[in-house]
Amino acid sequence: MLNKTLDNRYTILEHVGGGGMADVYRAHDKLLDRSVAVKVLRSQFTHDEEFVTRFRREAQAAAKLSHPNIVNIYDVGQAEDTYYIIMEYISGETLKDRIIRNETLPVEMTVRVILEIAEALEHAHQNDLVHCDIKPHNILITRTGRVKVTDFGIAKAVTSATMNHTGTILGSVHYFSPEQAKGEMVSAKSDIYSLGVVMYEMLTGTVPFNGETPISIALQHLQQEPRPPRELNPQIPPLVEATVLKAMAKEPSDRFEDITQMIADLRLAQNYLRDDQTRRLSHDDFPTQVLPKVTDEVLTQPQPTNKQNASGRPKSRRSKLWYLLLFALLLIGFAIGTFLAFGKFWSASEVIVADVVGKQVDIAQNILTNQNLRVSISEAFNDDVPAGHVISQYPEAGATVKEQRTITLVVSKGGEVTVVPDVRGLTRRDAELQIKNAGLTLGRVEEQIAADVAPDIVIGQNPRPPAHVNKNTAIDLIISKGPAQRKIVLPDFQGAPLNTVNTQLESLKLKLGKVTEEANDKYPPGTIISQNPAPASEVIEGTAIDFTVSRSAPGAVKRAIVQITVPEGASRQVVQIVVTDSNGRRVVYDNPHKPGDKVEKQIEGVGQLRMQVYINGTLVQEKTL
Template identity: 40%
Template sequence: MSKIFGGRYEVLDRIGAGGMAIVYKAKDLLLNRVVTIKVLREQFVTDEDFIRRFRREAQSAASLSHPNIVSIYDVGKDGDTEYIVMEYVEGRNLKEIIREYAPLSTEQSINLARQITGAIRNAHENHIIHRDIKPHNILVTADGHAKVTDFGIARAVSSATVTHTGDIVGSVHYLSPEQAKGIQSNEQSDIYSLGIVLYELLTGKVPYDGETPIAIALKHLQQEPVPPSKLNPRIAKELEGVIMRAIAKSPEQRYVSAKELLEDLNHIQAGEPIAWFGLPQAIDPEATQTHKGMGKALNPIEVIDSVPIKSVNKRRSLLIVGGLVLLLTLLVGGIWNYMSVGSTKVPDLTGKTVPVAEDFLKDAELSLDPEVTQEFSDEVNKDLIIRQDPKADNSVKVGRTVKVVVSKGIELVEFPNVIIGQMSKENAINLIKNAGFTGEITLVPMPDDAAKDAVIGQDPLPKSSWPKDGNITLTVSTGPQWSTINMPSVIGKLSSEAKTILVDQNKLVLKIETEVSYTSPEDVVISTIPSPGESVQQGSEVTMVVSRGPGPFAQGLEAQASSNNVMIAQFLAGVQKGRLKEQ
């Protein structure tokens, strides 16, 4: 028997677990809809302060209504078990998507970031801070719709987590510097965490990593991040500027609000410039002059404008000649450096994971190109290198980068439904091939009431994810197996009961006729062709004659009426004779 919380929410399946709660898919029996239930773990049940704070924050978050926020429907208690009922989202969390597909394209990343930022903006405007923004708390549907979950819950968990474990709240990879210091977080803390998520979407890596949570937290406080364009050269400078501003260590250099961040993301998506990006840097005081007696600093352009034209032309000529000399020097130096660099042999990276390949390249004094391409492969397992450029054993200069293509594994495609409507095997095979499947199709014959050659079973099941070259099995009907039987007796039965006996139980094709009957009630079988007991072949047509009335009762009434008519006629005839005598 399945568990029912609060007499209303029936558990269907366990779909996940975290440090705070176990997550179930359930059905709301009252409203007949699927929901998600988060059931608090036992270690929190005895902490009354936490439970009180947890309920208050969850109820506060329930007031949020936004298309990119997972709605909270209910907060309840069943015995000693505290639970939250939330909107059920059919999809995957963003961390799973990052692991499989990152780096994502600029368009995909901005689209997701805009949705998440919109959710955060809505929460902030309602005075709710998330405090634990990370890909694990962001759900994405199959059509790319993002929904942020666990709003308001992190605040309730924070003090309880310190009480029970002493750990830092939230995933340390996305922790803001102020959270790492133990300072109270604010709206800008959520913006920092979102910036880390955007960094990871575009590069496939978090900016700070380490062997322990403390080591990672210290990097948030002390270490400058590698610009994301160093890991993914396709990232535009303006987008990189947005990311670096979002993850600035000092809140004063960070975006003030989610609204401000969202505006910049909208500008980038629309191809419009960002107002603050690319502003002139502070002018070097030594590069300025002062008008005598005025004390006004001039920028270099104003200084050049004040110089006589002849002097400017002479200086320009000297700059051109100097530039050519410098360019020639650099060119010669570069060629000399190239000639003096040693050579090395490219190792064979095929069949290896990227981390292992990086070790091999390091030993050969080479490096991996940060732009790793991924593609599906039927032959090479997921996360292993399919091919490389330059190829193995080629002799190249030390320090060169090597490009690799990594397998995404076998491409899985949704398998079509070929058992619907008793589809013929020819149509089913054509549908499967048109869907891109190339695997061997095995036909298994089986007797069935369906028409001959109709597909009555399939493996894989409809809408299953299946390899394009995977083997397929179709169960095909050989048609009904008819035999000779004795015609059942259905005379005197209602037509519906007779139909069940003849068609459903004995596999006969039924033809129904009706006729007037004074001996059988309406809708009762009068006779059959062939007669009961005669031999008949299953699948052949038989005739059933059904009464359409008026039936035995009507016959009695008709006879009585006829008798009455005779008596009336005799009476009238007698009256007529009496009149004639009187005359």
């Protein structure tokens, strides 16, 4: 089924699950460009006309259901001999997965989940549709915690078939009701029983009945009472335990009248769990509509003997006789198989099996036949052994066997050939998945500009479909990079306010990059001082342009001119100019002069600026800017 396209619309991508009656795949809906789940009926059920008619009718009925706790069904169809249902694709896990991971689930969570399942069943029952296969495997939990019931419709059609259709017990034996085990007509109360089993498993981490064979489990559903859940999990309140046991009553008449009544009791249990005061109520305080009816009259009645069941009717021995007959038939079948496998085992003559591995099949047959041995041939694909040659043999070469023993030869069919799937138009991920599902490998991946194709979409492949190639052949892909990117000569943004360039950047299909601030007293605050890339550079669409903008006053640089005339006095006088600002105190001028010299010096600083002039160490001038 993998890589097959149903009705030229639904392309099967991967197998995600399945059961006794159908397999479930994830597929791509070409028309609506979305992922869907495809449930495909298995081939052994497709040749019974009555069964197919029921399948269609029940699937179409299920498609009419619309409930937030039911998986939506979008389409029902047939492609050649393949009958399928298109459903909503749920990304999450099954309830069975969660039980396996956590063993037992909290009581509050269990009641909430069962309540949502029950509400889905209520909607189905109101539309005259019985699920018939409620089990944790058919309950999906989305990533947001929403409960979704699936497999509506198929189970109803399956249970209408007799055991002659498959030769096996239909349904999920751990969860089906006693009436299903007896092959009787099912009803809405069968769903109630199965829901009780699911609730039992969630609370205890185990199913109520287990055994080595499906028949032994079915007999327990008919004859044995389940172990009380509180014995396995003492944290279960008696009220919740009573709900489970009432749902699992052997006789349908002893169960809830309908699923609506069970919902009412589940909500009662939910309210009880939310009320801390109610938790302290004794067993006698619980409402009687959900507790088993135990009266003095019942307690004084004699218990049923081994020859009677709980309802007082003699036990039927037909099931035991049928089981013994089936066991006898299996023994006979095993004996016949042994005879066919070993031939005339009473023969006293023995031979040593010749080595025929690698030989052409006709030659191998002649060699073994000449040894008075029989030959059975099966075929298999093999890349290393030429077609028509023996891959392996059993018994192996050198073994001593009796004459007429059957020697099984596995003969090569050559390298397995497959059809190259058409992955053009798919995303790279889905294309790789289809290639893998076809038994092929991913080869080189190139990217090309494609004006009309979105990025990451396959636009070419080699070999091209529908070529026939050997398994593990590499498939090369060409992936779209999207349309070509236009080159742009970058304008000069320097001197412009930063808040005015966004519109210009958008029109050029450029992006605003990193913006940093820098102290600058030449430009007003927020003005672009520099840009990267530089003006007149060639860039492509989508390039991010970084800007440096001026920062406002606290860190601005202050400048001043100091002028001084050296006074009369010594012939050599040392003039010093000292500046003090936010960066500290420093000497910016220190030179000797003679009287009458004029000194002019530009000074600068950050923050509060103080200037001091010293002549021969004496302060002669001071000013603060």
